[in-house]
Amino acid sequence: MSEQTPASQLWQVPDRDLAAIVAAREEKLRIAYAKMLEVVGESEQRRLGKSLGFKDTAAFLTDTLRISAREAKQRIEHARATMPSSSLTGVPQPPPLAATGAALTAGDINAEHVQAITTTCQACPAEIPVEQREADERILVELARQAGPETVRKACRRLHAIWDQDTAPPADKDREEANPLRRLDITRRKDGSMRFSGELDAESAEVLDGLLGPLAKPHKNPETGEHDTRAAAERAGDALAEIIALAARCDELATQGGERAVMTVSVTLAELENRVRQAFLDIPGLSSVDGLRRLACESKVVPAIFGNNAAPLYVGDASRFATPAQRRYLAARDGGCGFPGCTRGPKWTTPHHVTPVWSVDKRTDADNLVLLCARHHRVIHHTAWVRHEALVVSNGGGRPSSLGRRSDLVKLRAA
Numbered sequence: 001m002s003e004q005t006p007a008s009q010l011w012q013v014p015d016r017d018l019a020a021i022v023a024a025r026e027e028k029l030r031i032a033y034a035k036m037l038e039v040v041g042e043s044e045q046r047r048l049g050k051s052l053g054f055k056d057t058a059a060f061l062t063d064t065l066r067i068s069a070r071e072a073k074q075r076i077e078h079a080r081a082t083m084p085s086s087s088l089t090g091v092p093q094p095p096p097l098a099a100t101g102a103a104l105t106a107g108d109i110n111a112e113h114v115q116a117i118t119t120t121c122q123a124c125p126a127e128i129p130v131e132q133r134e135a136d137e138r139i140l141v142e143l144a145r146q147a148g149p150e151t152v153r154k155a156c157r158r159l160h161a162i163w164d165q166d167t168a169p170p171a172d173k174d175r176e177e178a179n180p181l182r183r184l185d186i187t188r189r190k191d192g193s194m195r196f197s198g199e200l201d202a203e204s205a206e207v208l209d210g211l212l213g214p215l216a217k218p219h220k221n222p223e224t225g226e227h228d229t230r231a232a233a234e235r236a237g238d239a240l241a242e243i244i245a246l247a248a249r250c251d252e253l254a255t256q257g258g259e260r261a262v263m264t265v266s267v268t269l270a271e272l273e274n275r276v277r278q279a280f281l282d283i284p285g286l287s288s289v290d291g292l293r294r295l296a297c298e299s300k301v302v303p304a305i306f307g308n309n310a311a312p313l314y315v316g317d318a319s320r321f322a323t324p325a326q327r328r329y330l331a332a333r334d335g336g337c338g339f340p341g342c343t344r345g346p347k348w349t350t351p352h353h354v355t356p357v358w359s360v361d362k363r364t365d366a367d368n369l370v371l372l373c374a375r376h377h378r379v380i381h382h383t384a385w386v387r388h389e390a391l392v393v394s395n396g397g398g399r400p401s402s403l404g405r406r407s408d409l410v411k412l413r414a415a
Helices: 007-012 015-046 057-065 069-082 098-105 111-122 130-144 149-167 170-178 202-215 232-248 269-274 289-296 324-334 374-382
Strands: 183-188 194-199 262-268 300-306 312-315 349-353 369-373 390-394 400-405
Touching: 015 057, 015 069, 015 098, 057 069, 069 098, 069 111, 098 111, 098 130, 111 130, 111 149, 130 149, 202 232, 232 374, 324 349, 324 369, 349 374, 369 374
Parallel strands: 262 300
Antiparallel strands: 183 194, 300 312, 349 369, 390 400
């Protein structure tokens, strides 16, 4: 069916034809917007609003077209930037952003693309040569023909940073390179959590963006197939927590007091033996023995056990439960997180103890370890999985291939 198919008959249109109609009508909308900008530009040049008794052209458009003042002003700016005009003597004048105007008139880009490009080019430093600005505009327009407005806006920000670098005095460049703008304001809450805000220089921001991107992607529940219910901000927060955990595991991390991060855990023998859910731990952010066990899978722990009368029964030596050699073996064996459906690589995982950390024999064998990403490490320790046995099943090559529930006790077994 053709593009002129009435709405009452669209239900009969095959999917491919309907998709073609959508694209064709979008192209018509873009061309129509360009035609609107032509008359808006002429109205602004004639000062039509004032001749009709309005304050200005924006007021005329707002009243006549029943659009917002913001929309009216944006259309005027777009017309000035992309549409040709004429001098007082009638000589045609090319628009400042001729490439953008041509792409809009052809229906190749939309109003959001135009807004991103015009905003960026209007902020172009005067020191940038006209030829370079025009070349940069053409690059943005070509990108807009192939990508959405958000991608174009990101490219515009990068271009603006390049312009700033090109036009900054040498002394300023050296100073910025030596002392890039980085700031972090942290507010600690009573429960040990924190709220923070800050800013990063462009180089560090790109690195962080590259790390957050893949880690903050939504993923389905491997058991139910349900989509990720976390908001974008929550996924970004979880991704940042994984990045922090990865940095904390770095062997080159700066030492403090002669040792890297050391956790001294004070717990009574009764709490340890009974495995009560609530433990009074002198560690901000921890409120249960389950949380203690999760941290103990990876942290450098000095266990200190006390009797009910506060008499010290045992103070152990600090030990990191997974050695570098064991980590390399686990990375080769497991290939990443062992939770069903998880695709996190070894770099983003920590060794989880199949037999609880505080077992009598204190096993540190690789057969007693399985790699889990930060999210699924929490799932194993703090959700319904804690109340069931999760059996690690070997796929024949030593790598755990699945986790299944079997009883009311947690006992992960590595095959």
